[in-house]
Amino acid sequence: METTKAIEPRRYGQCVYLKPECLDQYKKIHAAVWPEVLAQIEDSNIRDYSIQLTMKPRPMLFATFKHIGHDFEGDMARMATNPKVREWWTVTDAMQESPVEGTVGSAEGPGWWERTEEVFYTP
Template identity: 45%
Template sequence: MRRMGLVIGLRSEVIPEYKRIHAEVWPEILALISRCNIRNYTIFLREPENLLFASWEYHGEDFEADMTLMRADPRMQDWWRITDPMQVPLSSRKKTEWWAPMEEVFHHD
């Protein structure tokens, strides 16, 4: 199992819409997330900084293959066409990243 933590900004004017669509995530998106071996997926919002923090556990055997499957899914691409313009990637992220990964420095079960 691999735990992930990522961060990205959120445009202030879209916060109500972002919350609304995440309260009603399309069933196909939820099924794909599960099919790609992601469990315990949570997104937190920190206002007034408007930062999103995502946390999940990866329970698969081939993370790159599962992420390739996710990126290739047409319905996920539709979802990202809605959510990506709402987000503000951190300037410190790598050019190949959208959400910036974070280093886990502590965990307690």
């Protein structure tokens, strides 16, 4: 009998700036994330997703999540083809400023959110 090795979740971190004038709007939209976006996040093997906010030295969002699939880049590419997700990104990108040089938006070019490096973790 063959045994299948369990997928070890890989943790990711990201950060992006939030425009100060968009703070209330950003919180409001994330209090009621569109169901199609939530479904695509799950379908893309993303779990334990959290976005945190710090206000100093300027408003910045930090996201963490676990990817439980076998193909992170493929899952992210598939997410980027979802029209409702692309619409969501258009709305949220307008509230953010990317720290990634040369980026044009969440759906194109280099990543909109800057990936962070995990330097410590304890389960």
